[in-house]
Amino acid sequence: MSRILDGINSPEDIKRLDAEELKELCSEIRAHMVDCCSRNPGHLASSLGAVELITGLHYVFDAPKDKIVFDVGHQAYAHKILTGRRDAFRSIRTKDGISGFPKMDESVYDAFGVGHASTSVSAALGLAQAAALSGSGAKVVALIGDGALTGGLAFEGLNNAGDSDTDILIILNDNNESIGPNTGGLHNYLLAISSNPAYNRFKDSVWHHLGATPARNFLQRWLKSFKSFLVKKTGGDLFESFGFRYFGPIDGNDIGQVVRSLRKLKDLRGPRILHCITVKGKGYPAAEADPEIWHAPGRFVPESGERIPVHYSASRYQDVFGTILCDLAAKDPKIVGITPAMASGCGMVSFAKAFPERFFDVGIEEEHAVTFSAGLAAGGMKPFCNIYSAFSQRAYDQIIHDVALQRLPVVICLDRAGLVGEDGATHHGAFDLAAYRSIPNTVIIAPRNETELKNALYTGSLIKEGPYIIRYPRGMGEGADWKNAKYTALVPGKGEKLRNGKDVAILCLGPLASNALDAAEALAAEGSTSPAVYDMRYLKPLDSDILEEVCRTCRTVVTLEDGCLKGGLLGAVAEYAASHAPGVRVLGIGIPDRFIPHGKQGEEREECGMDAESIAGKIKNLR
Secondary structure, eight states, X not given: OOOSGGGOSSGGGGGGOOHHHHHHHHHHHHHHHHHHHHHSOOOOHHHHHTHHHHHHHHHHSOTTTSEEEESTTTTTHHHHHHTTOTTGGGGTTSTTSOOSSOOTXXXXXXXXXXXXXXXXHHHHHHHHHHHHHHTOOOOEEEEEETTXXXXXXXXXXXXXXXXXXXXEEEEEEEOSBSSSBOXXXXXXXXXXXXXXXXXXXXXXXXXXXXXXXXXXXXXXXXXXXXXXXXXXXXXXXXXHHTTOEEEEXXXXXXXXXXXHHHHHHHTOOSEEEEEXXXXXXXXXXXXXXXXXXXXXXXXXXXXXXXXXXXXXXXXXXXXXXXXXXXXXXXXXXXXXXXXXXXXXXXXXXXXXXXXXXXXXXOOSOHHHHHHHHHHHHHTTOEEEEEEEHHHHGGGHHHIIIIIITTTOOOEEEEETOBOOSTTXXXXXXXXXXXXXXXXXXXXXXXXXXXXXXXXXXXXXXXXXSSOEEEEOOSSBOOOOOTTTOOOOOOOTTOXXXXXXXXXXXXXXXXXXXXXXXXXXXHHHHHTSOOXXXXXXXXXXXXXXXHHHHHHHHEEEEEEEEEEESTTSHHHHHHHHHHHHOTTSEEEEEEEOSSOOOOSOHHHHHHHTTOSHHHHXXXXXXXX
């Protein structure tokens, strides 16, 4: 049986469809997403909920002349499918396949590249101003949701856009979720009517007395209209205070309502916002029932919704973090946990359950998370602030000004440091080592295995000044027996020699030490050379005793780090050698000076020469 979707190769193809065909197309898009993502995992629930919004946008507007800007990109799968990437969608997030996020050099329909939250309003405002200045006549729409509206950048964009007369349309995809359930004042404001006790007591009382009667059906329709009026009144007050004309709310999963609303708003002038209520995971029962799990569910059986379990050969670093933080907090009532909307991803769910009064999910607000942590520290608490490495870039000034300058004892845990795999360039934690090494008063540690992470967290709980930055990668550990290891405080600036050798020394930072050891053993076995291997452990302060030793005994020093080569461990060791041992050659292995595309984590490390075979080959070819 042929599908409507099979004949859709560009947005122009959907403009010939009638209302019923549009409904069927939306169903087919969802089925295609589910089928592809069941085999090749991605961000599913958010995109399922946004199908009608995206289909309606392409039906009413004229991309690529008109510009559609997405926030985060988790919502944009239908956009990719409708813009000539239907078949390529099967390769999404794989090496040499299409990106999981909108990407300007992938398609002319991707008006702006995204991957981090809250950027859409600012980018769309810039595109709208450019269209006005150039006279292109392009319409500009920003689709924001999945928690992105809580970010400070979104409010900066709204504030600027509302104060202008720029023609810009904001679509608010209000689904009550980000990666997990939304938190914060704005979320509560938008949903105040739905959760109002008086409203719900009245509704329940009427339901009980009326039973299943025609009068109840009539009242249900009336209450829905009344609730819509109240939400429009309160929501409109908020956005109109920014200078926007507010419309809605509408049912964002009703393609007819979406198309009619967009047609009315398309040619209006000035800043305007359309509030759409959607269901995250719409159309797939398992995802609707548990949208947090189905945000990124992994592989699953599409017919039943049964998720295919992943068996790990070792503990994941995020799970080690969560377990140890709970153990430390049970012994120390001053320990608190902070996350910018990444509780499930960073392993802090167990901490939230065990210590709800000491757990703070601040929403997608990395800058606030760091300064809030600084305030907690100034008040005598011991904050552990967990942020993905790539997202911590947003809080650079706060780490400098609010933590380091004041020497406040904040432990900043950088999850997903280094190459992260399928999420690609927008999510690689490539720059934290180089970025934070230059900050005074800062300690940076990169544990090489699970036990070292356990001890780094314990050491962090003892600090009197900060910031104390712990960085560790996404995924499985090295198989160390961390559960039975005793807590040991790690002395800042003290590394460890892992292997004796001569002529060549490999200085490692983080779990790549295991690859260095494998490479050294392989080289020694074939008799070409026998490198010494050191775990530097700390990037800052560096172990000067190790540096003095290797510069005295080796002609060549090779640094190995899961971070950008410029400015990280390579830069630190090269600076030392230039001052103390100018005759020693320093070479680096790490992330080169370019953005690494998506793929499996192992594939990305091979591309950067971080695997054991590549390390051995580079050392063997030294001249």
